[in-house]
Amino acid sequence: MDFIQISKDLFNHLYHELNAIRKSNGFYGINKIGDQGVKDTHHIDEVAFQLIRKYMDQFTINIYVEGFPPIYKKDANFNLYIDPVDGSRNWDRGVGDPCFCLAVSQNKPSLTFKDLIFSFTGGYHSLDQYYIEDKSAVFESHRLNKKIFLNELNRVQSLAQSHAYLKPGYSAAKFHFDFCLPLYFKVKDIRAIDNSGMDLCEIARGAADFAIEARQLSDFYNLLSYPIFHASGGIITDLEGLDMIDKEFNLDAPYDFIASSNQILLFQILDELQISPQKVRNS
Numbered sequence: 001m002d003f004i005q006i007s008k009d010l011f012n013h014l015y016h017e018l019n020a021i022r023k024s025n026g027f028y029g030i031n032k033i034g035d036q037g038v039k040d041t042h043h044i045d046e047v048a049f050q051l052i053r054k055y056m057d058q059f060t061i062n063i064y065v066e067g068f069p070p071i072y073k074k075d076a077n078f079n080l081y082i083d084p085v086d087g088s089r090n091w092d093r094g095v096g097d098p099c100f101c102l103a104v105s106q107n108k109p110s111l112t113f114k115d116l117i118f119s120f121t122g123g124y125h126s127l128d129q130y131y132i133e134d135k136s137a138v139f140e141s142h143r144l145n146k147k148i149f150l151n152e153l154n155r156v157q158s159l160a161q162s163h164a165y166l167k168p169g170y171s172a173a174k175f176h177f178d179f180c181l182p183l184y185f186k187v188k189d190i191r192a193i194d195n196s197g198m199d200l201c202e203i204a205r206g207a208a209d210f211a212i213e214a215r216q217l218s219d220f221y222n223l224l225s226y227p228i229f230h231a232s233g234g235i236i237t238d239l240e241g242l243d244m245i246d247k248e249f250n251l252d253a254p255y256d257f258i259a260s261s262n263q264i265l266l267f268q269i270l271d272e273l274q275i276s277p278q279k280v281r282n283s
Contacts, residue, residue: 001059001078003104004131007120010055011100014084015124017051018044018091028092044091048084056080062107064251066221079105081251083221085124087195097123101197101224113236114245119227121201130201130228137231139205148205152233156209157264159186159272165199165211167192172215179214179239182272196222203261204232210260210269214239220251234261241270242278 021044049068056063056071062079063071080102085091087098104118105111120131127142137150156162164187168176184190191208196218199211204225213222226244229236236244236259244257260266270277 001061003118004120004133006059007102007122007131008129010052010082010102011120011122011129013055014048014051014100015122015127018048018085018124021047022091022094027094028089044085044088052082052084066219076107079107079111081105081221081224083197083224086197086222086224090195091124094125096194097125097128097198098195099123099198099201101221103224103227110248112246112248113223113226113230116224116227119225121197121225121228123198128201130204130225132227132231135231137204137228139201150204150228150232152262155206155233155262155265157262159183159265159268160188162187162209162265163189163191163207165192165194165203165208166190167213167215170215170217172217175215179273180212183212183269186272197225200225200229200234200259203259204229204234206261209265210258212258212269214256216254216256218255218257220249220253220255223249223255223257229259232261234259235263235266236260237266237270237277239275240278241275 045067049065052063052065053071060073060076062073062076064079064081066083083101085098086101087096090096091098100122102120103116105115118132122129129140131138139148139150141148164183166180166183196213202208203211226236236257238244239256239258258269260269267277
């Protein structure tokens with residue numbers, strides 16, 4: 001099954017259909033009132049789910065879309081996990097780079113993050129695409145018109161020189177600052193623009209250096225870019241410093257995490273937070 005082509009087709013289809021709706025409805029803040037909860041299902045998610053279900057009906061594959069009932073297929077060998085619009089609030093406001101996130105695993109009872117064999121992330125605003133090809137992480141830059149294979153070379157290895165994605169929002173600032181505050185005084189720059197899927201991909205290509213999610217709000221679908229991040233040389237641990245590669249995932253479980261572009265930087269982050277690294281793979 002050609003997961004790259006399936007992902008690109010789905011992304012392009014959703015991009016055109018959802019943009020047509022947004023052009024009709026306009027941006028939040030101009031002609032919209034009201035707002036959604038942090039994990040509420042937005043109207044575009046409903047539309048996207050119907051588009052995904054119709055397109056994927058031709059394939060024998062189980063489909064899990066965030067916020068919707070699973071779609072099971074008899075004799076399916078693979079599971080497809082999709083967040084159709086990661087960053088719905090950014091989408092509604094026309095800011096940042098909300099994205100389409102997809103990951104694939106074999107269809108078996110017990111699954112770990114290591115079992116995610118493919119991932120695709122496409123930016124609805126940048127039109128950048130990230131995916132796995134032959135077990136390597138690929139970045140297709142729309143603006144550069146260039147395909148780049150990602151690795152851990154030239155990564156920032158000093159906390160003092162690092163650019164961090166730290167997010168205290170969604171009325172969860174206390175959880176965030178209780179965990180992350182020491183880092184605010186040690187890094188070169190702090191940004192909190194996008195959603196987790198795009199954050200991980202931007203770190204994977206060296207546009208930033210690490211991210212921390214400590215608000216008790218993140219779920220499995222926020223980590224669909226994990227295979228891309230891992231293939232680029234990045235490491236994701238839980239908040240106790242345990243590498244998540246062998247961790248079983250649950251679609252409904254919360255997942256706070258530390259995502260670092262390289263092991264040297266990760267150890268500096270953990271040291272600053274007074275956390276002893278546990279089982280962290282060698283880079």
